[in-house]
Amino acid sequence: MEKTRKWRWGKHRWILLLLIILSVIGVNIIAPVQPHIQVAAETLSAEPLFTLPVLGDFYLTNTILAMLLMDIVIILIALGVRNAAKKNELAPGGIGGAFEMLIEMLYNLTQNTAGKFAPKIFPWFATILIVVLFANLLKLIPGFETVGLLHHAEHGYETQALGGNWYTVLNQEKEGGSMVTPFLRGVSTDLNFTLALALIAVGLSQYFGVKTQKLGYFKKFFDFSGFKQGAMMGVIMLFVGLLELIAEFARIISFSFRLFGNIFAGEVLLLVMAFLIPYIASLPFYGLELFVGFIQALVFMMLALVFFTLSTQGHGGEAHRSEEHH
Numbered sequence: 001m002e003k004t005r006k007w008r009w010g011k012h013r014w015i016l017l018l019l020i021i022l023s024v025i026g027v028n029i030i031a032p033v034q035p036h037i038q039v040a041a042e043t044l045s046a047e048p049l050f051t052l053p054v055l056g057d058f059y060l061t062n063t064i065l066a067m068l069l070m071d072i073v074i075i076l077i078a079l080g081v082r083n084a085a086k087k088n089e090l091a092p093g094g095i096g097g098a099f100e101m102l103i104e105m106l107y108n109l110t111q112n113t114a115g116k117f118a119p120k121i122f123p124w125f126a127t128i129l130i131v132v133l134f135a136n137l138l139k140l141i142p143g144f145e146t147v148g149l150l151h152h153a154e155h156g157y158e159t160q161a162l163g164g165n166w167y168t169v170l171n172q173e174k175e176g177g178s179m180v181t182p183f184l185r186g187v188s189t190d191l192n193f194t195l196a197l198a199l200i201a202v203g204l205s206q207y208f209g210v211k212t213q214k215l216g217y218f219k220k221f222f223d224f225s226g227f228k229q230g231a232m233m234g235v236i237m238l239f240v241g242l243l244e245l246i247a248e249f250a251r252i253i254s255f256s257f258r259l260f261g262n263i264f265a266g267e268v269l270l271l272v273m274a275f276l277i278p279y280i281a282s283l284p285f286y287g288l289e290l291f292v293g294f295i296q297a298l299v300f301m302m303l304a305l306v307f308f309t310l311s312t313q314g315h316g317g318e319a320h321r322s323e324e325h326h
Contacts, residue, residue, distance in 0.1 A: 037268055037271065039191075039264070041061035041062055041063040041064075041185060041189075041190045041192070042061060042062050042181045042182065042185065043059040043060065043061050044059075044060045044061060044062055044065065044149075044181070044183065045059050045060040061185075061190070062148070062181070062182050062183055062184055062185040063185050063186070063187050063189065063190035063192075063193060065183060065184060066138065066139070066144070066184045066185055066186065066187050067135075067187045067193065069138065069184065070131075070134050070135055070138055070187055073134060073138065074130060074131070074134055077095065077099075080095050080096070081095055081096050081099045083096075084096025084097070085100075103126065106122070106125070106126050106129065107122055107126075109305070110122045110125055110126075110305065113305055113306070113309050114305070114308065114309045114312065115309075117208070117212065117308075117309070117312045120208065120211070121208065121305070121308045121309070121312075124204055124308070125301065125304060125305050125308065128197065128200075128201060128300065128301060128304050129297060129298075129300075129301040131197070132188070132197065132259070132296070132297040132300050132301070133293070133294070133297040135186070135187040135188045135193070136186070136188050136263055136292075136293030136294075136296055136297055137290070137293045137294075138186070138187070139184075139185070139186030139187070139188070139189070139263070139267065139293075140286060140289060140290060140293070143183075143184060144182065144184045144185065144186060145182045145184070145185055145186070145267065145270075145271065146180070146182065147182060147183055147184070148180050148181045148182035148183045148184075149180070149181045149183075150180055150181075186263060186264075186267055188259055188260065188263035188264075188296075189260065189263055189264040189267050190260075191256065191257075191260050194255070194256040194257070194259045194260040195252070195256040197255065197256070197259070197300070198251070198252045198253075198254075198255030198256040199252060201251075201255055201300075201303075201304045201307065202248060202251050202252050202255070202307070204304075204308060205304075205307040205308050205310070205311040206248075206311065208308050208311045208312050209311035209312065212311075212312040213312075217311070220241065220244055221241045221242075221244050221245045222238075222241055223237045223238065223240070223241045224237070224238070225237065226238070251307065255300070255303065258296075258299070258300075259296055259300055262292060262296050263292075263293070263296060266288075266289045266292050266293075267289075269285060269288075269289075270282070270285055270286065270289060273285050
């Protein structure tokens with residue numbers, strides 16, 4: 001029986017080595033563009049798509065394009081899960097079985113935290129987790145932050161127009177420069193996205209509070225019952241309510257800047273390391289960013305769940321009455 005000869009150490013390692021060698025040759029033939037770091041999302045449209053009365057001009061940015069891609073990916077996965085569930089409702093296999101296990105785990109977590117309010121909280125809670133998780137992880141796909149339009153800058157490289165917005169790098173030694181405007185950029189690196197998520201999360205916590213406690217929920221912020229025990233106690237209770245109100249606005253800032261800061265810092269780290277050490281040494285940082293993406297999604301998820309749950313609990317003596325009412 002003739003034995004087939006196998007590649008020593010596996011063929012995938014040799015393919016990876018070949019790609020590394022080709023990348024070393026490539027960066028020496030064509031000089032890479034220096035990294036450009038910008039906090040605000042880059043615009044892809046020269047003219048505004050439309051103008052809103054209060055907000056002003058609305059441009060197509062690379063984070064909006066990435067968000068549309070993220071939405072398509074989530075919808076395709078949802079359709080795949082639905083098809084898998086239709087084939088076998090009792091024990092779906094493949095992607096359907098994986099998501100059934102994930103959803104069951106998330107629901108049990110919600111039920112252990114929120115109790116009888118879990119059915120109301122879970123859909124919003126799970127949606128926030130899925131959106132944040134995909135927003136954090138899709139930016140690690142090759143092509144994000146690296147493929148885009150090359151624009152003329154002031155220092156670094158000389159560029160030659162190829163037509164429209166496309167340029168080619170000619171000479172690194174001469175004055176003149178180039179800057180890449182990527183087609184796709186991590187959604188979580190846009191403060192508008194994280195701020196919108198923070199407003200949704202905090203707004204939902206207020207909704208659940210009013211839904212479960214009715215108008216008694218606002219006693220958390222404007223509590224005049226302390227005056228029954230004296231003027232001093234009344235002032236203290238009003239001051240505590242003011243602190244609670246300030247805390248709600250602080251949650252918006254904390255939500256938005258925590259997610260934005262961690263993901264944006266990770267993207268800058270990957271960009272700088274890929275420029276300084278463009279070979280094997282920068283690969284471990286992708287693993288680090290994968291871990292950070294999961295952790296930040298879990299942190300955002302748990303904070304949202306805790307705030308949703310706390311909003312359903314009565315303030316002080318109202319907690320007991322709220323439980324009796326429900």
